[in-house]
Amino acid sequence: MGTHQANASPAFHLPPMIELDSSTLLLVNALFGVLAVGVWLVLAFPFRIARRACLLLAMAQTVMLPTLVAGPGPFRELSGICLLVALGLLSLSLRQLLRLRQQRLDLLGLLALGLLADLARLSGLPAPISMALTALCMAALALLAGRDLLLGSLGLDGWLRGGLVAPYAAMTTYLMLRAIALMEPEQAPQWLLQDPRQHAGLAAAWLVLAMAISGGLVALVLSRLIQRIEALTRHDPLTGLFNRRELREQLARQQARAQRGHVHALLMLDLDxxxxINDELGHAAGDAALCHVARLLRAAVREQDCPARYGGEEFALLLPDTTLAGAMVLAERLREALATSVWSWHGRHWSLTASFGLALSSAAPPSRGRVPPASASELLVGEALVDAADRAMYMAKSKGRNQVCLAPLPGSAPC
Ligand SMILES: Nc1nc2c(ncn2[C@@H]2O[C@H](COP(=O)(O)OP(=O)(O)OP(=O)(O)O)[C@@H](O)[C@H]2O)c(=O)[nH]1
Known part of the structure; x- marks a missing residue:
């Protein structure tokens, strides 16, 4: 953090009568850093969790190590640069973890500015000014890291998010105060001009900060892992669409809404x-054809719809707040889009069609998504809705395929 030499190292007192000097605290911090490097490498390699982010974190922690253990000499001279680079790597890895990896220019710009400010000492810029400018760049990096954590999609609630951001806020505040102190040394408290080698309190604070940041990062990586596992349990691995389990859950949710008067539709489709395809082109071609259908489905639906792979070559589309007219239009549009789309496998074009079965939870008025709350007996929901759509789909098969059939509903005639 600076190049001041450690003359006397005042002790940091912890009750009851534990006395820690700054070198011991920095050594503990370095050992903690070595452990953290090991953790990031284990997560990156054997476990393959957030690999790039973990690698960046391992690098950040490694870059920090010389600043913690270096005695007087060239390494200590480089401690400002090491800290800056470590902070830059940390901010980059956070962007990676928060899936904001496309934005890097601001971080790289601050890193370059900080490096220039530090190197400017060699060409005559007074050391305190150079150190103050470097500290300002580090403060900006810490501020951006905190902001990313505040705004990023973490899947964490307010208090946890606040806990993650707190160390970055503390670091930003300290670095800014230090920059001001370096520029106005006469009016600044002494501890702001010292570095952790000279002040046991600072060394202790640095250790706590390092532990809080590492703990927060581990929590972040774990929350990403949990999100990934959750996504795996809800999605079909081949097509990326929702799976049958998720469809059932969404159907149950819609069942509750249907009882409050909301209408939903279910469209089942089975490739003809x-x-x-499997027999003539092979199983890999069959898989590719399923992915082609999944892409068409995904492109055709609204955000609130649930496109799912029901099993084999059968797909389902749950459409909340959808009337009969709307669902019919969508089904016809999908049928036509599939029949006219070009799917080819190794230069061989293949015409794909599907048979569609449509069922509605209730016979809704044609232009509104809501009907008066209905009793359970007037509704077609859950597994009964799936069965009805499935039967209509088989009816479409028996009528010659590549068409849409509507399941019988109170007030509407079967096709
Ligand atoms: N490639 C591939 N094939 C699958 C997958 N799941 C099911 N199948 C195949 O899909 C085929 C379904 O065949 P059938 O049930 O006879 O249906 P179909 O040939 O589409 O005939 P109709 O439905 O009557 O038009 C079978 O050959 C299954 O092996 C999958 O994930 N990948």
């Missing part, structure tokens, strides 16, 4: 003569 799909077996031929």
């Amino acid at each position: 003569h799909f077996k031929r």
Whole structure:
């Protein structure tokens, strides 16, 4: 953090009568750093969790190590640069973890500015000014890291998010105060001009900060892992669409809404003569055709819809707040989009079609998504809705395929 030499190292007192000097605290910090490097490497390699972010964190922690243990000499001279680079790597890895990896220019710009400010000492810029400018760049990096944590999609509630941001806020405040102190040394308290080698309190604070930041990062990596596992349990691995389990959950949610008067529709579709693709082109081609259908489905639906792979070559589309007219339009549009789309496998074009079965939770008025609250007997929901759509889909198969059939509903006639 600076190049001041450690003359006397005042002790930091912890009750009951534990006395720690700054070198011991820095050594503990370095040992903690070595442990953290090991943790990041284990997460990155054997476990392959957030690999790039973990690698950046391992590098950040490694870059920090010389600043913690270096005696007087060239390494200590470089401690400002090491800290700056470590902070830059930490901010980059946070962006990676928060999936903001496309924005890097601001961080790289601050890193470059900080390096220039530190190196400017060599060409005659007074050391306190150079150190103050470097500290300001570090403060900006810490501030951006805190902001990213505040705004990023973490899946964490307010208090946890606040706990993650707190160390970055503390670091930003300290670095800014230090920059001001370096520029106005006469009016600044002495501890702001010292570095952790000279002040046991600072060394202790640095250790606490390092532990809080590492703990927060581990929590972040774990929350990403949990999100990934959750996504795996809800999605079909081949197509990336929702799976049957998630469809059931969404159907149950819609069942509760249907009882309050909301209408939803379920569209089931089954590819026609799909077996031929597998037989003539191979199983990999069959998989690619399923992915093609999944892309069409995804492109056709609204955000609130639930496109799912029901199993094999059968797909389902749950459409909340959808009337009969709207669902019919969508089903026809999808049928046509699939029949006219070009799917090819190794230069061989193949015409894909599907048979569609449509069922509605209730016979809604044509232009509104809501009907008066209905009793359970007037509704077609959950597994009964799936069965009805499935039967309508088989009806479409028996009528010659590549068409949409509507399941019978009170007030509407079957096709
Ligand atoms: N490639 C691939 N094939 C699958 C997958 N799941 C199911 N299948 C195949 O899908 C085919 C379904 O065949 P059938 O049930 O006879 O249906 P179809 O050939 O589409 O005929 P119709 O539905 O009557 O039009 C079978 O050959 C299954 O092996 C999958 O994930 N990948």
